[in-house]
Amino acid sequence: MNLLKRTSLRHTAELRVLEGFGRAVRAVCRYVAPRTVEELALTVQRARAEGLTIAFRGAGRSYGDAALNASGLVVDTTGIDRVTAWEPATGIIDAGPGVTIEGLWRRTIEDGYWPAVVPGTMHPTLAGCVSMNVHGKNNFRAGPFGDHVLDLDLLTPAGDIVRCSRDENPDVFFAVVGGLGLLGAITRVRLQLKPVESGRLRVEALSARNLDELFDRFEAHLPHGDYVVGWVDCFARAAELGRGIIHVANYLRAGEDPEAAVSLHVERQGLPPRILGFPRSALWRIMRLFTNDPGVALVNAVKFFTSRLQDGHTYLQSHVAFAFLLDYVPDWRLAYGPEGFIQYQIFVPHAEARACVRDVLELCRQENRCSYLGVLKRHRPDQFLLSHAVDGWSLALDFPVRAGQRADLWALTERLTERVLAAGGRFYFAKDAVLRPADVERAYGRDRLARFLAIKQRLDPDGVLANDLWSRALVQSG
Amino acid sequence: MSVEFAKAIVVGASSGIGEAIAVQLACGGADVAILGRRADELERIAVTLPGKLTPFVHDVADADAVPELFARIVEKLGGLDTLIYAAGTMPPIAEGEYSFPKDRDMIVVNLLGAMAWMNLAAAHFEAARRGTILGISSIAGERGRRGNPAYCTSKAALSTYLESLRNRCSRYGVNVVTVKPGFVDTAMTRGMPGLFWLVSANEAARQSIALARRGNSASGFVPPRWALVAGIVRALPSFVFRHLNF
Numbered sequence: 177m178n179l180l181k182r183t184s185l186r187h188t189a190e191l192r193v194l195e196g197f198g199r200a201v202r203a204v205c206r207y208v209a210p211r212t213v214e215e216l217a218l219t220v221q222r223a224r225a226e227g228l229t230i231a232f233r234g235a236g237r238s239y240g241d242a243a244l245n246a247s248g249l250v251v252d253t254t255g256i257d258r259v260t261a262w263e264p265a266t267g268i269i270d271a272g273p274g275v276t277i278e279g280l281w282r283r284t285i286e287d288g289y290w291p292a293v294v295p296g297t298m299h300p301t302l303a304g305c306v307s308m309n310v311h312g313k314n315n316f317r318a319g320p321f322g323d324h325v326l327d328l329d330l331l332t333p334a335g336d337i338v339r340c341s342r343d344e345n346p347d348v349f350f351a352v353v354g355g356l357g358l359l360g361a362i363t364r365v366r367l368q369l370k371p372v373e374s375g376r377l378r379v380e381a382l383s384a385r386n387l388d389e390l391f392d393r394f395e396a397h398l399p400h401g402d403y404v405v406g407w408v409d410c411f412a413r414a415a416e417l418g419r420g421i422i423h424v425a426n427y428l429r430a431g432e433d434p435e436a437a438v439s440l441h442v443e444r445q446g447l448p449p450r451i452l453g454f455p456r457s458a459l460w461r462i463m464r465l466f467t468n469d470p471g472v473a474l475v476n477a478v479k480f481f482t483s484r485l486q487d488g489h490t491y492l493q494s495h496v497a498f499a500f501l502l503d504y505v506p507d508w509r510l511a512y513g514p515e516g517f518i519q520y521q522i523f524v525p526h527a528e529a530r531a532c533v534r535d536v537l538e539l540c541r542q543e544n545r546c547s548y549l550g551v552l553k554r555h556r557p558d559q560f561l562l563s564h565a566v567d568g569w570s571l572a573l574d575f576p577v578r579a580g581q582r583a584d585l586w587a588l589t590e591r592l593t594e595r596v597l598a599a600g601g602r603f604y605f606a607k608d609a610v611l612r613p614a615d616v617e618r619a620y621g622r623d624r625l626a627r628f629l630a631i632k633q634r635l636d637p638d639g640v641l642a643n644d645l646w647s648r649a650l651v652q653s654g
Numbered sequence: 655m656s657v658e659f660a661k662a663i664v665v666g667a668s669s670g671i672g673e674a675i676a677v678q679l680a681c682g683g684a685d686v687a688i689l690g691r692r693a694d695e696l697e698r699i700a701v702t703l704p705g706k707l708t709p710f711v712h713d714v715a716d717a718d719a720v721p722e723l724f725a726r727i728v729e730k731l732g733g734l735d736t737l738i739y740a741a742g743t744m745p746p747i748a749e750g751e752y753s754f755p756k757d758r759d760m761i762v763v764n765l766l767g768a769m770a771w772m773n774l775a776a777a778h779f780e781a782a783r784r785g786t787i788l789g790i791s792s793i794a795g796e797r798g799r800r801g802n803p804a805y806c807t808s809k810a811a812l813s814t815y816l817e818s819l820r821n822r823c824s825r826y827g828v829n830v831v832t833v834k835p836g837f838v839d840t841a842m843t844r845g846m847p848g849l850f851w852l853v854s855a856n857e858a859a860r861q862s863i864a865l866a867r868r869g870n871s872a873s874g875f876v877p878p879r880w881a882l883v884a885g886i887v888r889a890l891p892s893f894v895f896r897h898l899n900f
Contacts, residue, residue, distance in 0.1 A: 186722075187718050191773065193777050193780045193781045202781045203781055204774075204777040204778050204780075204781045
């Protein structure tokens with residue numbers, strides 16, 4: 177009678193139906209959430225002994241299947257979230273893998289430091305940001321998240337802790353940053369933060385009537401903008417194709433902000449509790465009413481025409497309010513309905529970017545599947561092994577998934593992928609749900625993948641570390 | 655919405671309603687994994703429809719074996735859209751008998767085994783946004799009768815568990831069906847006194863599948879006329895019920 181007997185992880189780990197952030201992909205996984213690095217090490221050891229594969233999951237903000245593991249174990253590391261050292265004199269922080277971006281800035285802003293690179297939401301964990309090598313609206317200037325990591329500790333499936341940095345085990349360092357959690361568990365990260373003189377940025381909003389104007393104005397502001405980001409109305413057509421808004425933001429220098437000291441207070445960095453008179457927690461339900469083709473087209477048009485009236489408008493905005501646009505509406509992803517959505521982000525070299533972006537927008541229009549959101553950014557290349565960044569531009573697109581039309585949407589992304597690959601482009605694994613091994617091989621090159629796989633083979637010879645992204649898009653590359 | 659069944663697991667398929675459901679699903683074209691303790695019984699059933707019925711020897715008391723077996727069957731069938739839990743036991747309890755081992759067995763087979771299988775299936779179906787879970791409960795779960803406390807308890811608990819699963823998973827398109835048979839002519843009831851409205855296992859199976867096929871997550875009596883009895887039995891005040899001899 178072994179019903180009441182607790183045995184292996186395989187039997188005792190709870191089952192969870194986990195989703196990607198976009199809700200379009202999900203899986204039944206075994207799930208454990210260790211609270212300490214020792215527990216994490218024990219979990220990895222037990223899983224390895226039992227032949228279970230492991231995927232790591234932080235805040236679950238990857239849009240696709242990077243934090244899912246259908247046939248194995250998902251290890252949630254958000255519980256290991258202690259800041260072990262913070263040096264306000266140098267702006268260097270030492271923290272556990274589960275510390276979030278929010279945890280970072282809340283701890284450091286009153287000392288005058290802000291994370292040098294943040295994604296569009298403050299919820300991702302440090303280990304997640306490192307594993308996906310996330311980027312922000314300042315990628316052209318500040319590079320990706322990994323460029324600000326000084327060193328990190330990696331717990332390998334064999335149970336060793338490997339410290340790596342640009343000087344120590346550099347091959348491991350450049351593979352782990354952007355390594356999709358496939359090389360080991362990140363147990364500690366030492367990060368260099370950026371000193372800021374004020375809690376606010378000077379933001380300028382610019383309107384662009386078409387794609388060429390969008391690119392032109394964007395480029396014109398690159399030399400003197402600390403952050404530049406473009407919003408694209410993907411429903412605009414013909415002569416207005418690619419119309420949008422550009423936001424340029426600059427740090428305020430010492431003396432520029434009379435309220436500098438006050439603006440650095442944590443309380444001054446909050447998001448408004450109510451927007452347009454509604455409590456933020458209820459906003460997604462209102463958004464839900466507009467999350468359809470005519471609704472988005474209308475909202476986009478209103479947004480664009482409002483921007484025409486305010487072209488060149490300059491204002492001061494807190495770091496949080498400027499950086500974490502996605503956090504204004506909690507649970508906004510629910511507005512896409514039960515089937516969720518996929519985000520598809522392409523990276524195209526500078527010379528090809530205009531033509532490719534135009535092509536992509538036009539193709540979506542022809543297929544009557546306009547993206548509900550379009551975000552344009554400028555990128556610079558970096559040294560990381562599986563880096564998505566090219567010297568060029570990225571366009572992020574949100575496509576709703578409708579019941580019964582999944583295959584059509586995936587077919588559209590295949591056609592888009594073909595165009596992006598032809599232009600020498602890449603994709604972003606943090607958001608991906610559609611790529612196939614052949615696409616990845618073309619985007620990253622056989623050599624680069626082979627180097628990554630060789631390091632994986634060395635650190636994880638038994639193939640303990642795997643996630644659904646790996647199984648879908650990478651595994652045949654070996 | 656009519657649901658068709660293509661790939662099914664029937665736990666407790668070596669006799670009674672489970673066997674009849676497995677055979678009827680297979681006759682309808684489904685690939686069915688039949689699970690039971692007795693290999694010879696499973697073989698006897700499997701040879702009637704070779705290729706459609708695949709036997710797997712399994713004792714539901716061995717809950718630890720369930721995850722691997724579930725994964726193995728899903729792989730073998732190439733997917734899964736239906737889980738039917740029909741395993742049940744009801745050893746006779748004599749007047750004046752209080753047997754913990756018998757009680758425990760009933761809870762293990764009738765309830766805990768069901769939970770071990772349905773938990774897995776529910777997660778699998780929730781992720782897939784489709785699938786049917788069918789549990790064979792009993793009218794005996796409607797009230798605590800004096801004749802067999804643990805059996806009534808196990809079936810009441812099973813009915814409640816299934817109701818919870820239904821409330822939990824139906825929003826994800828999962829069809830959770832509770833079947834509450836009255837008296838069915840099976841090995842479990844053979845020779846019992848006072849049986850009426852007796853139906854064959856085949857008929858009970860047919861009606862159970864029909865209920866599940868509607869696809870609207872339901873709880874139903876088999877045959878439906880037992881709903882009347884259940885209504886009356888439930889309405890009886892306790893001080894009256896305790897004087898009855900069933």
